[in-house]
Amino acid sequence: MADMPDMPDVAVPSLADMQHWTWVLGRAQQMVLEQGLDVAGKALPPIPGVTDPDTVARARDFWADSLGLWQRMLTGEAPAAAETPEQARDKRFKDPRWRENPVFDWIRQSYFLLSDQMLAQVEAVQGVDDKQREQLRFAARGFLDAMSPSNFPATNPEVIEKTIETGGENLLKGLHNMLADLGRGQLTHTDAGAFEVGRNLAMTPGKVVLRTDLYELIQYSPTTESVLAVPLVIFPPWINRFYILDLTPEKSFIRWAVEQGITVFMVSWRSADASMKDVVWDDYIAAQIAAIDTVRALLDVPAAHVIGYCVAGTTLAATLAILAARGEAAKVTSATFFTAQVDFEKAGELLHFVSDEQLALLDSVTKDGFLDGRYMAAVFNQLRGRDLIWNYVTNNYLLGKDYAPFDLLHWNGDTTNLPATWHRQYLTDLYRDNLLSKAGALSALGTPIDLGKVATPSYIQAGREDHIAPPESVWALMRLFVGEKRFVLAGSGHIAGVVNPPAAQKYQYWLNPVPVESLADFVAGAVETKGSWWPDWIDWLRARDSATVVANGARIPGHGAIAALGDAPGDYVRAR
CATH class of the missing domain: 1.10.287 (Helix Hairpins)
Incomplete structure (x- = not known):
């Protein structure tokens, strides 16, 4: 220098x-x-x-x-x-x-x-x-x-x-970066060519075993001689691509879960287009039930473990309530919730985007029946504008720096479109009017939703610095569900608090061995453990049902009654 x-x-x-x-x-x-x-x-x-x-x-x-x-x-x-x-x-x-x-x-x-x-x-x-x-x-x-x-x-x-x-070359390069972003309608956060799904992201081996108009169901190949008899079905949020849980191999929750001896199934949601303009919440709930039933039939098991992340966790809570009302709660052995909200009274800064003016703006940009995912990306960027907007204005527009490769930010910019009718319903019924937390205020598939009927054993994870699903909001699951519950507060936020592999030895998590009534009481008596909460979760899961079976036959993708349709990560994750 x-x-x-x-x-x-x-x-x-x-x-x-x-x-x-x-x-x-x-x-x-x-x-x-x-x-x-x-x-x-x-x-x-x-x-x-x-x-x-x-x-x-x-x-x-x-x-x-x-x-x-x-x-x-x-x-x-x-x-x-x-x-x-x-x-x-x-x-x-x-x-x-x-x-x-x-x-x-x-x-x-x-x-x-x-x-x-x-x-x-x-x-x-x-x-x-x-x-x-x-x-x-x-x-x-x-x-x-x-x-x-x-x-x-x-x-x-x-x-x-x-x-x-540089004689002003930095400003010219920055102008090039800015014009490119304006052309694509989205702020760039990372080197566009550094990552590719199937090449160095979403690499866990598996097969697509079912494809519907709304989702693909992926079954992952076992890596252990025996596996837990109860399989796992994961529902990621359809606001983003599923591979947040299957980033580079060293960060992949899916790969890690398979290595723990679990038969893992992942739902990969389809990015919306004009043909999905009439899709509503009932369709996503029906899809969750259908995926669970498909796995049960394929492996000839009575029940499955399930995970719901973010909005898919919100939907999973409603699904469990409907199964309970139907007398079918036994289809689910346990439910795990990653940063999921059901009571939106304390839902954080996203509540600023459900005013009448914001909803009118939403209506104006969804004339074709779907919301372009770039609008949602812009909203989430505004929640952390200093880090996700202005940091890049300074570094890449003014200083003209090259974009650094970062798998998580690549995923963050890999947007999905949302069905307009359901997305507006989600913002009004759940965020604005907070109806899901009120017994019987909402119905789906002809059944009133009462979360107080959910007795499924539940593992509830929240992120201490989560600005999308604040821990105070996630805690409501502890209050509304009536079954066995375990709450874990993870270090970091909405993504890093979840995607924290044990080998990384990052962050920490807190548990409170004493039953408490509030998050404040939980924090006051919580015990901190360094590193990832994933090992605690797998121990909890095995405690629900520790029976194992040999990993052959239908436990190998494409070897059961359903023929494989193609290799993981499938087609829907690549669709734009």
């Missing part, structure tokens, strides 16, 4: 300049103080948020702190402002010049000061309920993330240096 040009030095002010600016700062402080006293002394009733004492005090402090920043930059005499731990860890300002160069230090601290002031003003707004205040917080955080000086070439020291060093 020795050949890189140094950033231009800031000229040292002369004595006359320092005297002038000292007078300006002193006069400004006097004006602020006089205005504050003048407002406080008036007899007119204060205007909330404008001239009330708390707002005036915040404004006075803001200007005083702003002038202090000016003074430090110009004279170097004022002490540096204390940083919060969050500000010190902020990756946007990791370059040392944000602190070492007086100008950029002033820009950075001014941004933090403005951010603190705006967020404090949101907290002080009167006459709004908790929901409205959280919407204001979300909007303010999004605005502040977008306005960060790190996002603009003229106020980012690293971008300025790169532009000088």
Whole structure:
């Protein structure tokens, strides 16, 4: 890096300049103080948020702190402002010049000061309920993330240096990246050519043994001489491709489960098109029941273990309730839920997207009967805009960096389309109106849904930092189900909290051996274990039924009564 040009030095002010600016700062402080006293002394009733004492005090402090920043930059005499731990860890300002160069230090601290002031003003707004205040917080955080000086070439020291060093080639390359993203209608997060389904993703050997208009059913080849007699059927979310559970071999939950001696079946949902405009929730519930029945018949077993991830877990809860109402609960030996919600009262920031205005926007972009998956990708990016939007604007648009290969982000950008009718029903009935948590408020397949009838042994996993299915929301399964339940709180979030192979030795999980009534009580008495929760799950699964059978005949894909239709990962996962 020795050949890189140094950033231009800031000229040292002369004595006359320092005297002038000292007078300006002193006069400004006097004006602020006089205005504050003048407002406080008036007899007119204060205007909330404008001239009330708390707002005036915040404004006075803001200007005083702003002038202090000016003074430090110009004279170097004022002490540096204390940083919060969050500000010190902020990756946007990791370059040392944000602190070492007086100008950029002033820009950075001014941004933090403005951010603190705006967020404090949101907290002080009167006459709004908790929901409205959280919407204001979300909007303010999004605005502040977008306005960060790190996002603009003229106020980012690293971008300025790169532009000088390359003669502007970084900006041209970044413009190329931006235009390519505009052309495809989606932000790029990773090297597009680094991964391919079937080549280095979704590589666990198996066969497609069933194909319907809604899903393919994949059976994976055994790698052990004997397997658990009870097979496992996995229902991934149809909002994304199933191979989040079958990434590179070292991260694959499916491969690991097969190696533990489980006969694994995976549902691969079809990405929606105009022909699926009438698909509703009943169809997905019927598909789950049909997949379970197909596996039971194929292997000649009375029941199966099931897993439901995210929205497929929400649907699995309804499926279990319908099976219970029909007297068919015995078809399922156990149910595992990965970050699944059934009570949406505390469903987190996605609740901001179910207003009448948002639903009207949804209607306007689903004229062909399906929602383009790029819209959903944009929504999820907004939930973590600093990491999933502006980080890439800076690195790949402004600095012109190459995209790094990352299997999880490749999966994240591999979007699926959603049936419009069902997706709107999902947002209104579940997110907005929270009907699933109310016994009998919803029906499917002609049967009222009452989650209080579900007595199936359940393993319920939540992610501590999950922003899509917050742990408080996932905990509702513990309250609504009446059967045996085991709750595990995993480190990290919606994806990494689930996809955490034992060999990686990452994160941790918490269990509480004592029955408790709330998540807060669970956390207070929880015992932390380092590493993955997968071994705990497999021990729990074996405890439900430890019987084994030889892995031959129908346990080998294509060797049973159903002929194989093709190799895993199938056709639907590749369809665009």
